[in-house]
Amino acid sequence: MTIEARLAELGVTLPDAPAPAANYVPFVVTGNLVHVSGQISQTADGMIKGRLGADMETEAGAAAAKACAISLLAQLRRACDGDLTRLVRVVKLTGFVNSTPDFTDQPKVINGASDFLVAALGDAGRHARSAVSAASLPFGVAVEIEAIFEIR
Template sequence: MTIEARLSELGITLSTPAAPAANYVPFVRSGNLVHVSGQISQTKDGMIKGKVGADLSVEEGAAAAKRCAISLLEQVKAACDGDLERLVRVVKLTGFVNSTPDFGQQSTVINGASDFLVEALGDKGRHARSAVSAAALPFGVAVEIEGIFEIA
């Protein structure tokens, strides 16, 4: 089964990725690695904003992280010239959670992205990871995740 077919089974359709909001590129290919810039939590209806632990629950934060993972795949597809089958594996994610000072479940929030990538990609989705707290994120979003991917 292709990656796109599996995503379709999960009810996910990849869109054209968002353009950068500042002076950077959405991804850089270096050899067989694609470094994808941080993707913020957003849906087609707008940004998912707020602090996890105050404005958002852990579950809502995890859903926001999943949205970041979908955006990461959109960027990887663009880096692969539209052929997501070139994706060999997810190498590493770094997740930032806009959270209160006493919040300590950043890893549970970023599991929203990790679990989705494994569900969608199988073993190709298993990756190294960091999950850290942030006092604030751009535009007040709840989550931002950057990633490194191996492609053929």
């Protein structure tokens, strides 16, 4: 089953890859690795803003992380000239969670991205990962995630 077919089965349509918000490129391909710049939590309806431990619950944060993962795949598709069959595996995610100093469930928030990638990609979606707190994130978003993918 293709990645696009699996995404459709999950009810997900990849959006166009978001444009960079500042002076950087959205991804860099070096050898067989694609380094995707941090993708913020946003959907077609706008940015998903909030601070975990203050005005946002863990489940809503996990949904924001899933939105980041969808944008990561959209960037990967762009990096692969539209051909997601080139994906070998997700190598690493680094997730940043806009959270209060006493919030300690960053891993549960970033699970929203990890669980989605495994559901969409199977074993190729399993990855190394970091999940860290941030005092704030760009535009007040709840989550930002960057990724490294291996391609053929």
